[in-house]
Amino acid sequence: MLDDTLRIVRTTVSGGGTDDAGAEADGDGDPLLGLRFADVRPAGDAQEVEGLLSEVLRRRVHLHRVLRGDRAAAAPQGAARTYAMSCHPLGDRTGPPTGVAVIVADVTERESARARARSLDAVRERVGQSLDLATTCEDLVQAVVPGFADIAVVEIVDEVLRGAEAPTGPLGRDTPLRRTAFAGPDEGGPAHPVGDVRGMPHPSPFSLALSDLRPRLLDVRPDSAWLAGDPARARSVAEYGSHSLIVLPLTLRGTVLGLLSLYRSGGSPAYREEDLGFATTLAAHTAVSIDNASRYQREHTIASTVQRRLLPPDAESRALVSVEAVHAYLPGRNSGCWFDTIPLSGARTALVTGEVKGHGIQTAAVMGQLRTAVQTLAALDLEPDELLARLNDTARVLARERTSRPAGDRVPERLEAACLYAVYDPFTRRCTMARAGHPVPVVVSPGGDTGTLNVPEGPPLASPDLAPFGTLSTVLEPGSILVLYSGSRGLLDKPGTRPLSEVLNPQDRPLRALCDALVYNFPAPELDGAVVLLARTGSFAxxxxxxxxxxxxxxxxxxxxxxxxxxxxxxxxxxxxxxxxxxxxxxxxxxxxxxxxxxxxxxxxxxxxxxxxxxxxxxxxxxxxxxxxxxxxxxxxxxxxxxxxxxxxxxxxxxxxxxxxxxxxx
CATH class of the missing domain: 3.30.565.10 (Histidine kinase-like ATPase, C-terminal domain)
Structure with a gap:
């Protein structure tokens, strides 16, 4: 109880039990009597507390605040506490308040439980939303810091990051792990940077957790024996003032994905057994999300390998007449982009770019089937529009096969594909082209003028639209550069990119240098799987x-x-x-x-x-x-x-x- 000058006139201390009436003192035996409450507050800022109590007297309002202990002044093992303070005006409602009743309760355990619940909600909300493994790990450390940990580190088995199957436990002490995510205070420095690959030091809590696949909770002291074998970590522990550690193996179905390390530093309370159980729940949820991301990564790795094997090694490897061609393959999640340069009879050359929308092995396989079909049809010397009509028939067959999967499979995605087919004749210098749902090509003349070739757009491959394909036939000056691409419509003229006439100037540079300059000009977010094909035309001697x-x-x-x-x-x-x-x-x-x-x-x-x-x-x-x-x-x-x-x-x-x-x- 405080008087109207905010000095203590009575105190009651309770241990918190429901049957404990507490001990009351209002005589000379109480050392707190007569003192200002702001000077004896258990936590919080004195000026803030004084202002809060003055507001209660002035406005006759009931106020509640949570006061957190000073971490810097806490005991070495993190004895800082959290208190809830409720302030209520005293006296008759008709007159000014005669004092303030202040109730202070130690709510450290309650706040810890709330912090754990908030961290769990954050993990469930954020972790697993992305199928990128590195992003999943980064989401985890950001979700638990600073609510549940002051420092969080995720290290993943390096083979898993490379797309391999997760090894079964226990792991050998020399198994390399890659540090994938780190979150902590700005002051100090981590023992190892993100991206570092190494085995866990042995013996240490980390190597033991990977050996028996059991979590560890331990106090960290500068003289801990296991720190002697890891000087970098000992330095980092000292810089951050870390005093408590939970180490959890990330396991799923008997396989080991990596390791999660959670530290508390400074005035944060040390971890206890209930924190270990909660951390184990976090690790289990994270392991499922990492496994999903690693499976996707593994499928993407296989699909990318299949795609590379189904593509020609390079555009320069073909013996082309009067056409010089180079390409740039920009790997990404899109597994269906392809290109081709096909020598035809009469010294002519066919230039092809195409795309099967989607990702995964099935997309790469369909891409290979369509590319093979184009090569077969090109050998028949068909006109571009007729070739695309035949290719569309093949794509429609593939689309029907995709939808006729055995019962029990998930519903397959509809097949969507695009293709552009162009034929250049060096005798007439005429280029004839047709496209099926594909971006239009661009031509840069020897003088630097840039123009879009408005090829009539035909329906995408495998679409139910049976509209005929149109063609465009144009004469190209020797030295003209054709730019064909697939993967992102409008990629060449995205906002913020330089004009092609500027990017490809001067044109007398090697075609490979021009292709690289074009790729450098692309906006980075667009480079998620694309193919660019550049062809410099000539005439026949x-x-x-x-x-x-x-x-x-x-x-x-x-x-x-x-x-x-x-x-x-x-x-x-x-x-x-x-x-x-x-x-x-x-x-x-x-x-x-x-x-x-x-x-x-x-x-x-x-x-x-x-x-x-x-x-x-x-x-x-x-x-x-x-x-x-x-x-x-x-x-x-x-x-x-x-x-x-x-x-x-x-x-x-x-x-x-x-x-x-x-x-x-x-």
Missing amino acids: SEHQATWELAHDLRDPAAARALARGQLAAWGLPDDTVHTMELVVSELVTNAVRYGTAPVSLRLIRTASLTCEVNDTSPSAPHLRHAQTVDEGGRGLFIVSQLASAWGTRYTKQGKTIWAEVPLPV
């Missing part, structure tokens, strides 16, 4: 090709053989190659004269191989036949197929082209 118009009569085969023989001799090719190509030219021209329509032309192309092309305007295609012994004809294409490494037919608006490739001697 006239000295490496020859074209003739033929008369379309019976004299054409002989004339074609003579023309071919002269050109091959001028190229300095050996006689056996000349004789082989003469026979191929003769058979293809004979076929065009006999079954085709005028005009007829012959073209020879010298690249890494020797190509013969015969053009006519007839839409009918020749077929390979196996003539019987007594047949007088039907062996022409069979002979060509035996002499050539590859042959085929491609159709144009003007007719068709029959081509055959003969390998050149090394």
